[in-house]
Amino acid sequence: MKYTALTILFLFLGLGWAQAQFDPSKAQVHGNFQIDAQTYQVDNEIGLTETDINGKKSGLNGFGNITYRYGDFSAGLRYESYLPPLNGFDQQYEGQGIANRYLKYSGDQFEITVGNFYDQFGNGLVFRSYEEWTLGYDNSMDGVHVKLRPADGITLKGIYGTQRHYWNDYEDGNRGIVKGVDLDVNLNYLFQALKTSKTRIQLGGSFVSKYEKDNPFSDYKLPENVGSYAARASLRRGKWSLQAEYAYKINDPNSLNNFIFKDGEALWLSATYTQRGLGVILSAKRIDNFAFTSMRNPSEGRAPDINFLPPLAYQHTYTLPAMYPYNTQPNGEMGVSGEVFYNIERKTALGGKYGTKLSAYYSLIHGLDKSPVEGQTEVNIPGTDGYESDFFKFGDIKFYRDLSFKMEKKVDKDFKFIAGYTWLDYNMEVIEEEIEQGEHFYESHTGFLDMTYKIDPKKALRLELQYMSTQQDSGNWALAMVEYSVAPKWFFTVQDQYNFNNPESDNTYHYYTFGVAYAREATRISVSYGRQREGILCVGGVCRQVPASSGFNLTITSSF
């Protein structure tokens, strides 16, 4: 494999130079990098002792990308370093090296990538490889990626390769080989008669298969080839649009689903109505035994995901409402959600001089209604078909419920504010501990107010106030933050998060932070000092646990 890669590499570079005369002025090199560093110190007031620190006084995560482009050719390299990884990141990343490299040719109708690549089929229900630095998430593929556009409106993609698992090389079948094809057809481009039609139709289909050797020590005969397919459609007419994707996977016993031999299903629906000043979106989702990874039983760390199951829940952006985020439960969940955006026109009684922006959001997610298979008294027994479930019936156990409102208003040319409220039900055992029958509930009411006052055209003062009331977990929280900015370069912030009324402790805690950030063109440097509370950080549907810490934080990010 390694010599094949090398040969292809030279072939590509050779082709690059062979393109008539090589003109260096047409070549471009770009890059970007980021360094996140943190110091860790003892802080008895928030319960951080010498034992917690355990000799680890600092952590550093860093990466650098270099991309080279010449005409239709490009090549890239990514270096990563975790020396040692920041707390809260998977410690198996410890080390440094080239995490990623590729060569790519992209013509009008044909594109090929060898080496590492990222892509997704449809919504990602059967395949998605991506990278999210802030979460330490990277399931990049290493292999070959081909894209064809044989005619207007048709895109055909093929993938073949293995996935990244920390720094571990692929050898001796230590993880699965992933292969797949995807076809996307836009009927309006394809058929002359539909070219000017007001109804727009797009169809797509994917097939993805994983090959992973059976484990000779396993009690079961495990399927070595796990196939999955998905079909999707998107329909649009005027202000309406409808999107649907359905996916199916053959039995795939793995450590996540407790080695049951049940087939998996996933369904994602969304409908929108939108016109200027108004947007409405309704979504529904059903996930049934759909964890799809390229290691059925990893001995260490988490298995690389082959697919992506987008969470239905709203992604809160303010600190306190975002404290209890939802993550898709791949073993089974059903949910609905709806969101409305409305803009009250300016110069109306309610809109005021500048207009008022309103939005409301609701989501409800339950478990599936699971009953034992024939001959069993319990669900999820390893080696059996696991369970039966009614496709249309919500299970009794509520996982998550969120009702939120938000209002944005500019009062006059110097003052504006955003106000919001969130009512949350959060099933802690299900979401954080993955206990499917979990009953431990957490309920909270949270309000926030974010006010910005312009001192002069380039200087602004921002005040954020948030309050969360709850009887469970760590109790109530209040947050105040002041930010002073001098555009476009400087930011100064002071923040305190105050924890009180804690059901498990008589103590109250202050988590204060002081920060400065400087941004110039594509470079940003920020330094902060203070305490970080324990929490969950989520981006785009994947989360990581962040432990409490105290000390300095430094982030440098730049692109060129």
Next chain:
Amino acid sequence: MNRTFIITLFLLSGLAFTVNSQNSELPSVDIQTVYGEMMSTSEIENDGNPIILSFWATWCKPCIKELNTINEVYYDWQDETGVKLVAVSIDNARSSSKVLPMVNGKGWDYEVYLDPNGDFKRAMGVNMIPHTFLLNGDGEVVWQHTSFSEGSEIELIEKVRKVANGESID
């Protein structure tokens, strides 16, 4: 495998010296319209006028503040300089279908595209959002800025004016 990496590294760093750093065209990458139809970034154009290319997401507070702020003065900017703002959302499948309702709900008049798996974002070297690029009439990147604070739009329009008048950006 390590040998391949090292050879690649050397080859690339060698090539880096043969590069004209002034030249910075947009990479050609597949993105989607807000309706999910595929298109290429090479189709982004504005009749020889400047383009503001802004990376954002529905869950990014400062991005939404930036786009709200510019929207208030967008007509004036367009009349004065002919500039067009192209907003590229990096929302993934979780929230990409809410991009259009949100854009309409907020009354934004921008050209909006989706980059649901971050292909364009990676090709442009975007680490954090908001990240804003300024393109001249030939579609070349002449300036970029990351993060947003109240008043940052003043610096941006000053740069746009220079580009519209064919002046140097510095």
